[in-house]
Amino acid sequence: MATRPLAGVAALALVAGLAAATAGPASATGRPPAPVPTPVTRAAIDPALVAGRGADLGFVEQEAENGVTNGTVIGPDRTAYTLPAEASGRTAVKLTPGQYVEVRLPKAANAITVRYALPDAPAGGGLTAPLDVTVGGGARRTMTLTSQYSWLYNQYPFTNDPGAGLLHPDWWITECGCVPAATTPTPTVSTPFRPMHFYDEQRLLLGRTYPAGQTLRLTVPKGSRAAWTVVDLVDSELVAPPKVRLKAANVLLFGADPTGRKDSADALDKAIAFAQRHDLPVYVPPGTYQVNRHIVVDDVTIEGAGSWYTVFQGREVALSTPAPDGSVHTGVGFYGKDAAQGGSHGVHLSGFAIRGDVRERIDTDQVNGVGGAMSDSTIDGLYIQHTKVGLWFDGPMSGTTVQNTMVVDQIADGLNFHTGVTGSTVRNSVFRNTGDDGLAMWSEHTADAGNTFDHDTVQTPTLANGIAIYGGTDTTVSANLVADPVREGSGLHAGSRFGAEPFTGYLRFTDNTTVRAGTYELNWNIGLGSLWMYALERSIDADVQVVGDHFLDSTYNALMLVTDWPVKDLYSITNVHFTDLRVDGTGTSVLSARTAGSATFTNVDARNVGAVGINNCGSFHFTPAGSEFSVLDGGGNDGGGTTGPWFAPWELPNTITCDDRPPVVTPPPPSAW
Incomplete structure (x- = not known):
């Protein structure tokens, strides 16, 4: 396309x-x-x-x-x-x-x-x-x-070598429309590749x-x-002057070096131990502190002078033997104790920057800015750069808030609530230039529950999604701004994939705005919606409420619901409700349905729609009874584009209007509604 x-x-x-x-x-x-x-x-x-x-x-x-x-x-x-x-x-x-x-x-x-x-x-x-x-x-x-x-460069998990050959010659390559290892003669892929x-x-x-x-x-x-x-x-x-905390365990008194010439990790450990014994916060004055390993934190407050002034900076260090978790490197990061050891509680980190040295993606490495399990904790006003993932929490854990924080230039995710994270919130934070999902909740093995992403900004994830929810219970994604995902992802995503537990209870996408979202999916050779629901490993049938969201200048569809082709007759997407939406500009349709199931649309207003408003392919059986996906009219669905009303009467309730790869039409820039 x-x-x-x-x-x-x-x-x-x-x-x-x-x-x-x-x-x-x-x-x-x-x-x-x-x-x-x-x-x-x-x-x-x-x-x-x-x-x-x-x-x-x-x-x-x-x-x-x-x-x-x-x-x-x-x-x-x-x-x-x-x-x-x-x-x-x-x-x-x-x-x-x-x-x-x-x-x-x-x-x-x-x-x-x-x-x-x-x-x-x-x-x-x-x-x-x-x-x-x-x-x-x-x-x-x-x-x-x-x-x-x-x-x-190259295929996942990528390489720093521009001249490298294919990392996975047994994978499908869109550029040649083939699996190179199974092709005679083997096609050459030009370098640098991707x-x-x-x-x-x-x-x-x-x-x-x-x-x-x-x-x-x-x-x-x-x-x-x-x-x-x-x-x-x-x-x-306008950056405020450095914050000073007098009644605290000042790390300088324990040998920390603010010039960054010598490693300050041991001094930090001593300051933390003293602060815990005397019920004091740890204060880190302005300076650059060299730290080349994890600082393990539990029941402690660590305050910097502000993220512009207090910087923890470290090298990525190769381990002599792999760690039990599979890590082959360590690096600067603040980690709660492992959940299997009870995790950490009452950790409060604020007012400093973490700058790592991660230049390659090794998924087993624990080289994240903040990690481990931290319950009843706060992360406030950090700046995290050049780590693998800004904040990766492995539950079970609960009651943690991340706020007023900026995460940039990551090799993988910006933040991930992984495995049994509950009652936790990310709010008023910015995630820019991540190498995978900007914000994610991943219910692998154990469901995340009762979590919220609220009033966050996600910009330019170079792979995957702005905000992605993989399974879980009672999840809220509200008042976020997501812009410019680049490859194989969407602005907002709900996926039953990656071994996630099912969606249960409710999933709410409320009052969010996506801008220039929806990307080209290499393997499917189609464009994705700015909001993309994907039933890959099981059906999605929780109560999904998409309310008050705005989809501006969508590259392809505003909304896409899809089941992968090999399982299209096994799984479906149902119980989805779209209410009070505004769609301003789509390259193709408002809705692309490539699954069995149904959804209700109420007060969905659209304009500058590039193709027929509903691309209803169902599960591609094209039965005489119509599409296997039912589009249910709740009333008040208005507007459209050059092809007519987006919610035309002849598309009810399940008329087949399948155009698998419609041409992309450039809409005018978004404007006031």
Whole structure:
């Protein structure tokens, strides 16, 4: 199926308009016109379209393509394995040495985050290159960017070697439409094969506070060794002064080194033991602390001075022999005790950053930022980067809250509630550039229950889904913002797969917004919905309520319900209720049903629909009685596209309207309803 570029004309026009406004002729008064401010966006669209949804961590986002540049705007493009596809909004700015991009600060700021991409080294492993930063034409500061944590290739679980042959020659390859190992002659797959995970980000304290309206310029120096530097976006914010805690076990008193020259893990252990004996918190002043193993935490509070000031940074360390859990490496991370040992309780972590050194995906490795089992605990205000998974909790455990936290540049998931996590919440947190699901609940062996993901933002997962729920009981996914999944996943996903326990009780997707969601599924050769329900290992028949959600600029379908072909006559999807939804722009249909079962639709309003509103294939038997999937009309289903009303009378209750791979039609950009 062809993929499509989207929203590029508007972005290019905006860049041209800003450049003209900055360099244009004098006004009638003889004075030059006032500079046009760079738009503030959220998920690369007007913030008014996602008001009240997603996280608010105090920074403001500005897309590089909306600034002024003498570089090249790349994109838009949603084709996997391309630089634009992994950029926020599917568009970015490419600079060669000597070129710049600039934005005007919308608010007072003393800190910025730059999301960028650099080329890989020819043999893999990444390179480093400078980026100069000036504000208001003042003193130059130089950031040292790196691609050492970027550039994965090939098939899962991927490799850092751009010249590697197929990792799994016995797998189906879409590019050749074959299984290479079973084909004579064996087809050659060009290298580098399926490059991905291009972006990284870096934060910089500016040294002083600059007022709104100042020009922030990012320039690639003429001597840069990087042939190009792509700038995706800039976040700016006003960071509060470092937090000080006087009545605490200060880690400096136990030998911790804030310069990062010597390992501080043992000093942290001593501070924690002292704090536990004397009922004190542990305080970690500003500094960079080298930690190259897990810090095991139980019944303790550890507070940093703020994630911009207190940083735990470590190397990935090879173990001499594999650990009992299969790990072959260790690295920096804060871990609760194993659930089999009773887990940990009363752990409170806040106000620091964890920066790992993970550059490859080894699924058995415990090299996560936060891990283990932690009940009755809080994780608040952390910044986690370059670990395998930001936070991976192995239950049983209960009553834990993650909030106000930012997880970026992960090799795998952003956060996963795995196996018997109950009564726990993730709220007001941001997950950007994960190598697998941004947020997940995985009920493997034991059901997760009573958990909530609320007011979180997930952007640009390079593989899989923004938010994924794999089985479980009484789950709520509410008021989240999910944008730009890249490959083989959706914005919102419910799947009976990966050995998960069944869905029971209720599953609620309430008041969420997806933007440019739904990706191309390599193995099926079809596009996925922005919300995707998948019955692979059992039927889905819990009470599923999808209420108040908005689906903006869906790449393919807004909604997809599917059972895998080999089990299509065994499993079905039923008891799903779609209520008070808004669908603004679909590349194909509003609904793609590729399963037996049924769903009810009430007050689902749609516009700018690219294909017939319901693509009802059922379980592909095409019986005289109609589709095996029944579309039930609860009333108030309005709107559509050039093909007519999305919920046409002739599609009731189970008319077959199967178009397996309809052409993709580009909708106009989303706008106020």
